[in-house]
Amino acid sequence: MARIGVEQSLTDVKEALMEMGHEVIDLKSEADTAHCDCCVITGLDQDVMGMSNTSIAGPVISAEGQDAQAICQMVNDKLS
Template identity: 75%
Template structure:
């Protein structure tokens, strides 16, 4: 399965992705995005984790306004 970076505050999303068999990495700093196939962010910060440039080559999913199931579906869609 995929390696997914998820912001720490999204515990329900992390659990749901792990149940699906994905490897989940906590996003605490820019370096945590290394080797991630996809990242899930809260969308609450304009510049995620204080980053003004994008170092993530894969898709970034904004979880704002979505439940864990919807976010998991978005992850699957982006990775397929």
């Protein structure tokens, strides 16, 4: 399965993705995104300064306003 980077506070999302068979890593710094197929962020600090620099070539999914199941579905949709 895919390697998914998930922000530390999204415990329910991490657990759901692991149950689906994905490899899940904690995003503690920008360097953690280097080898991820997809990243899930809280969305709370997304593009705060109007900058859109990214260090990942894959999709970045904002978890803001979504439950774990909806996020898992978005991850699977982006990776298929």
